[in-house]
Amino acid sequence: MSDSAPGTHPRVTVSGVGGIGEVVLARLLASGHPAGRLRGMVRTEDHARRLVRTYAVDVSADNGRAARGAEVLILAVRPDQAEKVLA
Ligand SMILES: NC(=O)c1ccc[n+]([C@@H]2O[C@H](COP(=O)([O-])OP(=O)(O)OC[C@H]3O[C@@H](n4cnc5c(N)ncnc54)[C@H](OP(=O)(O)O)[C@@H]3O)[C@@H](O)[C@H]2O)c1
Numbered sequence: 897m898s899d900s901a902p903g904t905h906p907r908v909t910v911s912g913v914g915g916i917g918e919v920v921l922a923r924l925l926a927s928g929h930p931a932g933r934l935r936g937m938v939r940t941e942d943h944a945r946r947l948v949r950t951y952a953v954d955v956s957a958d959n960g961r962a963a964r965g966a967e968v969l970i971l972a973v974r975p976d977q978a979e980k981v982l983a
Contacts (some may be wrong), residue, residue, distance in 0.1 A: 909935045909966035911981055913947055913955055925951060937962035939983070976979030 908924065910917045913936040921936055936955035938944050947955040956962045959981060963969060973981050 904914060905933045906967040907933050907935075907965055908968045908970065909937060909963050910970045910972055911937045911959075911963070912971065912973035913938050913943075914972065917970070918947070920970055920972060921947075921953065924955070935962050935966065939977075957964050967978065 908929065910924075913921055917936070921934065924934060925931060931951065931953045934953045936944075936947055936953055937952075937959055938947065938955060938957055941957045944955045944957045947953065954962075956968045971978060971981070
């Protein structure tokens with residue numbers, strides 16, 4: 897069950913910040929979703945660091961950390977990657 901107060905933004909994790917996931921992350925930020933209530937998940941540390949620099953959002957290659965506390969999980973990986981991410 898969500899513990900967000902009414903009117904606040906849910907804690908969202910974008911799982912897979914690649915071609916489509918990066919667009920989703922950027923649009924959420926542009927629409928006013930606070931960076932502190934967004935997280936991202938990628939496979940590689942280098943990509944995570946680049947995204948942190950670009951968006952000042954907590955993006956991690958540690959899936960457990962990225963998903964912890966999420967109220968909304970947006971799955972934006974390729975179909976063959978999904979099982980590993982959801983394991
Ligand atoms: N691209 C589009 O325009 C588009 C449009 C509509 C729908 N879609 C759909 O969206 C889905 C994703 O497509 P995409 O083009 O965005 O793919 P993509 O560019 O390859 O991005 C996939 C992302 O998932 C991450 N990832 C892969 N394995 C992971 C794992 N085990 N744990 C955590 N993160 C992992 C990758 O991290 P790294 O970068 O570190 O490798 C990458 O950031 C597909 O189902 C596609 O059909 C895409």
